[in-house]
Amino acid sequence: MSRILVVEDESAIAELISINLRHAGFEVTLAGNAEQAQLEVDRVLPDLVVLDWMLPGQTGLALARQWRGATRTRELPIIMLTARAEEVDKVSGLDAGADDYLTKPFSTNELLARIRAVLRRKAPEALDSAVDVGGLVLDPGTRRVSREGVEVKLGPTEFRLLHFFMTHPERVHSRSQLLDRVWGDHVFIEERTVDVHVKRLREALEKVNCQRMIETVRGAGYRLTQQSSALSA
Structure with a gap:
């Protein structure tokens, strides 16, 4: 069972995502801001993070850059959620280290499809030769x-x-x-x-x-x- 950390300060959205992910068979942890998210990551490294761009205090964008700069979280898969739909914002999110980008409002089916795709891409290739x-x-x-x-x-x-x-x-x-x-x-x-x-x-x-x-x-x-x-x- 894959462990997903959902970092979202809007409780209604966070709960909706959580219910759908659990129904799809994922183990879900919620965090409402960057500080809580960092505590959860320090406690147990998740398999993937669904990260909202706009968070109180430190932004999701800054948090993604922070994780990409740390050895333990450098390869942590991140899907960024945002109300920003402009291409420059999408590029900013990807440049910060996000593996994928989803604009609000979004369907839970689309989010699940992206999560599954990112987790598949993360599958180890240990049997391959150098x-x-x-x-x-x-x-x-x-x-x-x-x-x-x-x-x-x-x-x-x-x-x-x-x-x-x-x-x-x-x-x-x-x-x-x-x-x-x-x-x-x-x-x-x-x-x-x-x-x-x-x-x-x-x-x-x-x-x-x-x-x-x-x-x-x-x-x-x-x-x-x-x-x-x-x-x-």
């Missing part, structure tokens, strides 16, 4: 990425994205193909989401000078190249 492309090494068993002994810290979505790129090098993948192969159930996810996660992946790879391995192919999508020109000294 991959080495251009000296960049990804080990699904330990969930580590490194080059020449220097480790790269990646969130769960960026890890899956890089794993897919590295197991399909030199091939161009459209945003739609990446959503299908990396996100799986992408019926509710916009193609713009791919661009945000590619940007975050490149930023993480800068640490080992591998950011240029992820190439943008204009009008087509993205590819990972192991050509020497893409590797900085």
Whole structure:
């Protein structure tokens, strides 16, 4: 049974989400603000957090950034809830570390579908062997990425994205193909989401000078190249 933490200050919404999640077989914990949410996460790390953007005191956006910056919660899956529907707000939420984004009002069926999709994507790939492309090494068993002994810290979505790129090098993948192969159930996810996660992946790879391995192919999508020109000294 997956444990879901719902961080929502509007009690009616929180209770509605809680009832539907429990009915779907999830174990649910509620928190009404960022402080309570942090206490719950410190107590027991949940399998996924449904996080409202607008919270009293510290915002959900700030809390997501805080969790992404801490080792224990770096890979904690987060679905952000918000009344903000503008694209710039969606990008802000994804940039803060959210794995998915849902705009209020939403249907509980849509929320359940997104939760199941995120949890499926989180499923471990421990049986897969390590991959080495251009000296960049990804080990699904330990969930580590490194080059020449220097480790790269990646969130769960960026890890899956890089794993897919590295197991399909030199091939161009459209945003739609990446959503299908990396996100799986992408019926509710916009193609713009791919661009945000590619940007975050490149930023993480800068640490080992591998950011240029992820190439943008204009009008087509993205590819990972192991050509020497893409590797900085």
